[in-house]
Amino acid sequence: MRPFLDQARDLLARLVAIPTVSAEGRGLEEGARAVAESLEALGLRVEVVFGYGAPVVFAEGGEGEKRLLFYNHYDVQPPDPLELWESDPFRLEERQGAWYGRGSSDDKGEFVARVMALALFKEAHGFLPRVAFVVEGEEEVGSPHLESFVASFADRLRAEAIFWESGGVDAQDRPVAYAGLKGILAVQLRAKTAAYDLHSSYGAVVENPLYRLSRALASLRSEEGRVLIPGFYDRVRPLTPAEQEALEGIPDESEALRRAFGVQGFLGGVQGAEFYKKLLTEPCLNINGLHGGYQGAGSKTVLPASAFAKLDFRLVPDQEPEEVLTLLKRHLEAQGFHDLEVVPLEAGERPARSDLTHPFFALVRRALEEVYGVKPILYPNMAGSGPMHPFLHHLKAPAVGLGVGYPGSRVHSPNEHIRVRDFERGSLAILRVLERFFLGR
Ligand SMILES: [Zn+2]
Numbered sequence: 001m002r003p004f005l006d007q008a009r010d011l012l013a014r015l016v017a018i019p020t021v022s023a024e025g026r027g028l029e030e031g032a033r034a035v036a037e038s039l040e041a042l043g044l045r046v047e048v049v050f051g052y053g054a055p056v057v058f059a060e061g062g063e064g065e066k067r068l069l070f071y072n073h074y075d076v077q078p079p080d081p082l083e084l085w086e087s088d089p090f091r092l093e094e095r096q097g098a099w100y101g102r103g104s105s106d107d108k109g110e111f112v113a114r115v116m117a118l119a120l121f122k123e124a125h126g127f128l129p130r131v132a133f134v135v136e137g138e139e140e141v142g143s144p145h146l147e148s149f150v151a152s153f154a155d156r157l158r159a160e161a162i163f164w165e166s167g168g169v170d171a172q173d174r175p176v177a178y179a180g181l182k183g184i185l186a187v188q189l190r191a192k193t194a195a196y197d198l199h200s201s202y203g204a205v206v207e208n209p210l211y212r213l214s215r216a217l218a219s220l221r222s223e224e225g226r227v228l229i230p231g232f233y234d235r236v237r238p239l240t241p242a243e244q245e246a247l248e249g250i251p252d253e254s255e256a257l258r259r260a261f262g263v264q265g266f267l268g269g270v271q272g273a274e275f276y277k278k279l280l281t282e283p284c285l286n287i288n289g290l291h292g293g294y295q296g297a298g299s300k301t302v303l304p305a306s307a308f309a310k311l312d313f314r315l316v317p318d319q320e321p322e323e324v325l326t327l328l329k330r331h332l333e334a335q336g337f338h339d340l341e342v343v344p345l346e347a348g349e350r351p352a353r354s355d356l357t358h359p360f361f362a363l364v365r366r367a368l369e370e371v372y373g374v375k376p377i378l379y380p381n382m383a384g385s386g387p388m389h390p391f392l393h394h395l396k397a398p399a400v401g402l403g404v405g406y407p408g409s410r411v412h413s414p415n416e417h418i419r420v421r422d423f424e425r426g427s428l429a430i431l432r433v434l435e436r437f438f439l440g441r
Pocket residue numbers: 073106107139165166
């Protein structure tokens with residue numbers, strides 16, 4: 001094993017051992033301190049910033065006219081269910097060429113790869129390139145304070161381009177980079193039709209909240225998955241030729257996914273470029289959960305007083321979570337559902353997509369091809385969400401997701417891991433991006 005991998009494993013082991021579970025508020029200050037120390041050891045000036053929820057680690061330094069910014073997070077998802085882990089989630093373990101532990105991929109492994117790429121750069125070229133880091137501790141709970149942090153620190157975050165938190169290879173071992181994320185709005189709907197649960201015989205004369213809620217839910221989406229709320233698509237930005245071309249360049253894995261998921265077919269029967277267009281660049285509405293009434297064993301004849309549904313909207317540029325909430329409320333009123341209570345569950349995140357024609361993407365593509373020996377795949381957007389919008393908005397710079405994971409990394413699940421070989425190639429790819437950017441070669 002090369003010494004840089006030994007060093008990387010030591011740092012990753014140290015970070016994984018701190019249970020930085022943001023959902024439970026555990027270990028966050030200790031995690032921030034450990035991240036700060038590893039950045040100080042590189043030679044960066046580091047501040048642990050308080051006042052924006054969990055401490056934010058901000059670091060800057062190095063030499064050069066231009067600057068690159070790294071975004072990462074030190075918090076992790078809860079390790080539950082613990083019994084499904086083959087080793088302690090908070091102790092890094094190496095098995096069959098992979099490093100296991102909570103956060104080994106998302107996002108501590110990604111962070112360590114960046115630290116190692118900078119250390120390798122310094123060793124090879126005798127100086128540290130001009131970079132900055134923002135490492136937050138609330139990503140796994142929706143980054144509720146990051147937007148205000150980025151707004152207040154905007155002048156100190158200026159950079160030509162941003163490395164987003166993660167990336168890696170696809171199932172065929174091809175490197176993947178991405179340029180945007182969807183936004184999200186999560187809401188709860190409640191139908192309440194009586195002061196308390198009634199004997200089900202009153203069903204003859206009293207409205208049932210589950211029926212009422214079901215009718216409201218049915219009015220929101222067509223069978224093909226099209227959202228039926230008036231105005232919902234008005235702000236969807238048409239795809240540019242570069243975005244369309246990137247979509248067409250994504251190898252079609254839809255059939256393999258269909259089989260792996262055990263689904264009959266995809267909504268609207270899409271496949272190939274249409275599948276990726278729908279998945280990555282169109283908004284959607286999901287019901288995450290629906291409950292109310294008796295769910296226990298056997299039968300209980302009851303007319304429940306209330307029923308609930310949790311929904312999420314995945315949004316694309318330039319939709320706004322707040323505006324979608326207003327449109328949803330207006331639609332429900334217009335359909336006669338003025339009695340339904342609509343409660344947003346989180347602040348929501350705005351969608352983001354970088355300009356694919358920015359020269360940084362061409363540079364990243366060349367660097368990836370050099371390290372992996374195959375043409376990389378560029379996703380104009382990922383289907384998931386994250387706090388990319390404030391960075392793009394305030395810094396007017398593109399963001400690209402690059403990293404060390406693979407589709408089997410079990411991010412957020414038991415036995416999360418990264419393959420050491422992916423870590424090595426992912427670190428070297430970041431090193432090559434830095435060399436091409438700062439040295440022009
Ligand atoms: Zn993450």
